[in-house]
Amino acid sequence: MNVRSQAMLWIAQRASAAVLALCVIVHLITIIYAVRNGLSAAGILERTRGNYGWFVFYAVFVAAIAVHAPIGLRNILSEMLGWRGAALNLLVLVLAIALALSGWRAAFAVFT
Amino acid sequence: MDALRVSVWRGKESGEFRTYEVPQFASQTVLDVVTYIQRNLEPTLSYRFACRVGMCGSCAMTVNGKARWTCRTHAAKVAAGNALEIAPLNHLPVIKDLVTDMTRFFDKWAQAQGRFRGERTRKDDFARVKPDSAQRQQADAGIECIGCGVCYSACDVVAWNPDYLGPAALNRAWTLLTDVRDIARVERLAAVAGDAGCHACHTHMSCTELCPKHIAPTASIAGLKRAVTGAVLKGEL
Numbered sequence: 001m002n003v004r005s006q007a008m009l010w011i012a013q014r015a016s017a018a019v020l021a022l023c024v025i026v027h028l029i030t031i032i033y034a035v036r037n038g039l040s041a042a043g044i045l046e047r048t049r050g051n052y053g054w055f056v057f058y059a060v061f062v063a064a065i066a067v068h069a070p071i072g073l074r075n076i077l078s079e080m081l082g083w084r085g086a087a088l089n090l091l092v093l094v095l096a097i098a099l100a101l102s103g104w105r106a107a108f109a110v111f112t
Numbered sequence: 113m114d115a116l117r118v119s120v121w122r123g124k125e126s127g128e129f130r131t132y133e134v135p136q137f138a139s140q141t142v143l144d145v146v147t148y149i150q151r152n153l154e155p156t157l158s159y160r161f162a163c164r165v166g167m168c169g170s171c172a173m174t175v176n177g178k179a180r181w182t183c184r185t186h187a188a189k190v191a192a193g194n195a196l197e198i199a200p201l202n203h204l205p206v207i208k209d210l211v212t213d214m215t216r217f218f219d220k221w222a223q224a225q226g227r228f229r230g231e232r233t234r235k236d237d238f239a240r241v242k243p244d245s246a247q248r249q250q251a252d253a254g255i256e257c258i259g260c261g262v263c264y265s266a267c268d269v270v271a272w273n274p275d276y277l278g279p280a281a282l283n284r285a286w287t288l289l290t291d292v293r294d295i296a297r298v299e300r301l302a303a304v305a306g307d308a309g310c311h312a313c314h315t316h317m318s319c320t321e322l323c324p325k326h327i328a329p330t331a332s333i334a335g336l337k338r339a340v341t342g343a344v345l346k347g348e349l
Contacts, residue, residue, distance in 0.1 A: 004349045006306035007340050078307070079272035 001089060009071050016068035023061040048110040055111040062103030070096040114194045116187060118145055120157065121199040124206050129197065130154075142182035142190065143171050146198060146210065159210040166324065169258030172265070173210050174199040179265035181258075181324040201265040217261050217278070224281040225303040228288055229296040239293045251290040254283045254332045256325045263319035263329050275308040279319035279329035282310055286332035289339060301336075301343050310336035 034044060048054045070092035077083045116136055119129040132149050143161055150157040161171035166184040173182050175190050176197050187196060204212035232239060241248050263279035264270055270278050285304045288294045304310050310333045319329040343349040 001307075003302055003306035003309070004344060007311060007344050007349065010311040010337070011341055011344065079269070084307075 009074070012067050013071040016064040019060065019064040020068055023057070023064060026057065027061065045110060049112065051111070055107060058107035059104060062100060062107060065103060066096045066100035069099060116145060116191060117195050118149065119195070119197045120146070120149060120154075120210070122157070122209055124208060127206075129199075136188070136194070140187045142173070142175050142180065142185045142187050142196065142198065145187050145196065146173075146182065157210070158208040167258060169260035172201055172260040172262050174201055174265065179262040179322055181260050181262060184324060201261050203265055203267070203270045204261065212261075214261060217264050217280070218259070220277045220281040221284055223303060224277050224285040224309075225296060225300040226281060226284040226288065228291065228294055230293045231295050232293070241292055247290050247292055250335065251287045254287045254327050254329070257283055257327055258325060260324065262322050262324060266318040266322045268316055268318065269312050269314055273308065273312055276312045277304065277309055279333065282313075282336055283327060283329040283332040286335050289336070298343065298348050301340050302349055304336050305340040305349060310340065
């Protein structure tokens with residue numbers, strides 16, 4: 001991987017962190033609201049089904065996670081285990097795709 | 113005053129600490145302590161120094177776990193009680209006792225394009241750079257590095273990633289990047305970007321905390337990150 005791509009990964013991780021900072025706050029407030037108000041699963045689904053606002057929010061949240069976490073894991077594996085190279089890049093790419101697909105699937109499931 | 117109990121690393125990569133009793137003196141530096149041991153107790157002890165006044169950067173060692181310039185470090189200020197442990201710098205191969213092989217450290221300066229490249233010749237007039245210009249002040253903030261290796265020895269990322277250029281080389285690149293006379297901007301940014309360059313820095317700031325010249329390599333590295341980001345977004349890299 002050339003230095004431009006490595007720099008792009010760094011930029012992507014910082015940019016996704018900025019998105020996550022906002023998303024995590026909204027997500028936590030939502031959880032606290034749901035728990036404190038005793039919302040049932042049915043109550044939650046009632047609010048999320050057909051709601052484009054929540055769907056777009058969680059789709060963006062998942063995208064940010066799918067970008068952020070694998071890049072961080074790549075750094076950790078590289079620094080702690082000395083693992084570098086194409087195999088590591090492929091592993092984190094697969095992880096990114098898996099996170100994105102499973103996350104979007106969950107977001108879509110509570111939307112429809 | 114009680115004598116200092118000084119444990120000194122003897123050997124190469126493998127070796128052991130040996131303990132010596134050294135009388136305390138007023139304003140005694142750690143380098144004075146090491147010199148006392150070599151001249152009076154252990155003539156085969158190897159260590160490196162030159163100027164003794166904090167200019168040459170050759171006497172850095174690990175003192176009670178922290179990298180320090182020993183010629184300007186008072187023994188009384190860093191001793192734990194009256195105990196001193198003196199070891200070679202971390203992250204560099206040990207040649208013997210307190211002497212490390214700094215080849216890798218300085219090779220990384222070269223890798224980071226740490227050499228000034230201007231366009232003027234000796235036939236041209238002097239470049240006129242305003243000392244109070246913002247860019248010159250950024251360069252001046254990092255320019256007093258003496259190449260002692262304290263920052264490199266203190267950096268966790270160097271331990272985790274042996275290819276990492278390290279704080280000193282990156283700081284050097286930053287002082288050239290902010291030098292208005294230098295013309296190698298893009299090549300230098302390409303040299304310092306990526307997994308082995310400025311993007312590997314975790315901002316632990318050990319380099320900044322321990323730099324004996326009170327330089328903030330962390331700030332220089334942050335500057336490099338910003339500059340690389342700008343260059344990538346503009347398509348220069």
